[in-house]
Amino acid sequence: MPVPTAPPARIVIVGGSVAGARTAQALRSDGFSGELIVIEPEAGEAYDRPPLSKEYLTGSWSRTQLNLIPGGWAAVDATVIRACASGLDVQEHQVRLSDGQAIRYDALVIATGLSPRRLVADDGESIGHVIGTASDADAVREQLREGRHVVAVGGGFIATETASVARELGLTVTIIDRRSTLLERSLGTVVGAHIAATHREHGVDVRTDARIGSIRRDGSGALITLENGEQIQADVLVAGIGSEPNTAWLHGSGIRIDAGVITDARCRAFGAAGVYALGDVAHFYDVHSAKPRRVGHWTNAADQASVVAHNLLHPENPVGYREAPYFWSDQFGEKIQVAGHPDPDAHVDLLTLDGPAPRRVAIYTHGDDDGCGAVVTFGWPRGMVAARRLMPLEPTTAEMLVELEKLAAGARLASVG
Amino acid sequence: MRIEAKRHLCQSYGNCVAIDPEHLDLDDEGLVVVTRDSIGDGELATVQAGIRSCPVNALVLIEGE
Ligand SMILES: Cc1cc2nc3c(=O)[nH]c(=O)nc-3n(C[C@H](O)[C@H](O)[C@H](O)COP(=O)(O)OP(=O)(O)OC[C@H]3O[C@@H](n4cnc5c(N)ncnc54)[C@H](O)[C@@H]3O)c2cc1C
Ligand code: SF4
Numbered sequence: 001m002p003v004p005t006a007p008p009a010r011i012v013i014v015g016g017s018v019a020g021a022r023t024a025q026a027l028r029s030d031g032f033s034g035e036l037i038v039i040e041p042e043a044g045e046a047y048d049r050p051p052l053s054k055e056y057l058t059g060s061w062s063r064t065q066l067n068l069i070p071g072g073w074a075a076v077d078a079t080v081i082r083a084c085a086s087g088l089d090v091q092e093h094q095v096r097l098s099d100g101q102a103i104r105y106d107a108l109v110i111a112t113g114l115s116p117r118r119l120v121a122d123d124g125e126s127i128g129h130v131i132g133t134a135s136d137a138d139a140v141r142e143q144l145r146e147g148r149h150v151v152a153v154g155g156g157f158i159a160t161e162t163a164s165v166a167r168e169l170g171l172t173v174t175i176i177d178r179r180s181t182l183l184e185r186s187l188g189t190v191v192g193a194h195i196a197a198t199h200r201e202h203g204v205d206v207r208t209d210a211r212i213g214s215i216r217r218d219g220s221g222a223l224i225t226l227e228n229g230e231q232i233q234a235d236v237l238v239a240g241i242g243s244e245p246n247t248a249w250l251h252g253s254g255i256r257i258d259a260g261v262i263t264d265a266r267c268r269a270f271g272a273a274g275v276y277a278l279g280d281v282a283h284f285y286d287v288h289s290a291k292p293r294r295v296g297h298w299t300n301a302a303d304q305a306s307v308v309a310h311n312l313l314h315p316e317n318p319v320g321y322r323e324a325p326y327f328w329s330d331q332f333g334e335k336i337q338v339a340g341h342p343d344p345d346a347h348v349d350l351l352t353l354d355g356p357a358p359r360r361v362a363i364y365t366h367g368d369d370d371g372c373g374a375v376v377t378f379g380w381p382r383g384m385v386a387a388r389r390l391m392p393l394e395p396t397t398a399e400m401l402v403e404l405e406k407l408a409a410g411a412r413l414a415s416v417g
Numbered sequence: 418m419r420i421e422a423k424r425h426l427c428q429s430y431g432n433c434v435a436i437d438p439e440h441l442d443l444d445d446e447g448l449v450v451v452t453r454d455s456i457g458d459g460e461l462a463t464v465q466a467g468i469r470s471c472p473v474n475a476l477v478l479i480e481g482e
Binding site: 022025026029030048050065067068070298299302303305306324326328335337380381382384385388389 | 429430431432434435436438442443445447462465466469470472473474477
């Protein structure tokens with residue numbers, strides 16, 4: 001296949017959320033003057049997702065505060081087609097839309113993200129809320145005004161953040177988690193137990209090792225029976241039980257899919273030329289671990305956008321994506337920030353560092369060579385900046401600790417260089 | 418050209434600082450500060466990536482100054 005040397009004339013982006021919006025912005029700031037088409041079923045401007053289970057859910061932020069692109073799609077001169085992509089013809093270079101239209105592309109960017117899984121009631125129909133879109137969050141917010149008892153199912157970030165918001169609003173909250181502690185899958189048991197303790201201190205009824213036997217519809221609420229026979233009545237039921245990549249529209253197109261769109265390190269999909277995928281939907285080749293990886297966090301989507309835009313516009317000088325793993329969560333007024341990939345099986349030190357303000361951090365040691373695999377800070381953004389600067393140098397846990405101790409004791413941030 | 422930080426919007430995510438440590442830092446309260454005004458030749462792409470990395474659009478590029 002000849003290597004294309006000129007940038008494409010018409011770029012079509014499917015999915016207009018974080019990954020799609022940041023790609024559009026990166027293309028324009030990198031000088032792309034061709035035609036930019038965005039296919040996105042949701043009305044309105046591109047908006048940010050993390051606040052949906054945080055500031056937007058409490059009601060303290062308005063919808064306009066969620067806007068991702070200053071000045072909106074018009075500011076990046078994008079034509080937005082309000083439709084769902086339903087198929088792809090890689091031979092004809094066409095995206096098929098749910099309304100029957102076909103949109104031709106020179107280059108295609110797949111940014112369709114994830115859809116949250118739903119709980120299913122005894123009657124076989126889905127039940128309860130999920131938080132994936134702004135209208136999902138609107139519906140939960142509305143119910144939080146009236147409900148008394150909020151039940152969050154799942155022990156991940158959506159459930160724990162929803163619980164935190166509901167407590168802040170003065171509601172009674174139960175979390176039902178089938179694992180042994182909250183956030184076990186993403187942060188492991190040591191940090192998970194610490195976060196679960198914080199939830200309990202704030203009055204959340206945390207049920208771990210709890211499996212749901214059945215869910216019965218009960219007015220606008222639900223009656224949940226656990227496998228141990230215990231019953232829990234929910235006025236508001238919110239599920240945070242994981243999500244599935246939005247790849248159904250690509251089936252049969254020849255694009256390689258396996259728990260997301262498989263890409264190489266340059267974010268190129270396999271199975272067709274000129275097709276890229278990024279953000280939550282992408283199952284990319286991680287050069288660091290030499291394995292495919294799918295990441296459902298904001299910064300990954302925004303960082304990949306720069307790579308996709310660059311590679312689209314500079315095919316003669318392509319770059320690879322090197323993930324600098326980072327994500328955050330806000331719970332009970334505290335920012336939990338995570339750098340690296342916390343291996344649930346790693347050795348974890350949960351420490352309080354001395355200084356003018358005591359700082360709580362968790363350091364993950366991976367493998368046998370004392371390498372620092374991840375750092376979690378609690379309400380200490382500057383500590384996280386220091387950790388993120390050090391991580392690419394692959395420090396040992398001891399080296400990371402020295403750096404954080406110095407900073408906690410009042411030292412200035414080490415300069416980079 | 419220079420970066421303007423709308424500090425009242427900053428949520429201390431630190432993304433911008435991770436991408437563009439030459440121009441940005443967090444202060445003791447964890448809020449973004451611009452540490453260098455001049456944007457050198459060849460730095461613009463990094464500056465723009467830093468600005469895009471902010472989830473709350475707290476950073477703006479002021480042109481023509
Ligand atoms: C409630 C919530 C809280 C979060 N909190 C955090 C957090 O605190 N920290 C963090 O790092 N990350 C957080 N995340 C994750 C972060 O928001 C995602 O990583 C980010 O949104 C990924 O962006 P994306 O554009 O890849 O996918 P998405 O944001 O999922 O967007 C995909 C877009 O594609 C569109 N789409 C789907 N199918 C089609 C189709 N067939 N045709 C056309 N368009 C389609 C959808 O309508 C959607 O707009 C949170 C996510 C949610 C939902
Ligand atoms: S990325 Fe935005 S919110 Fe985060 S520190 Fe920088 S300016 Fe503040």
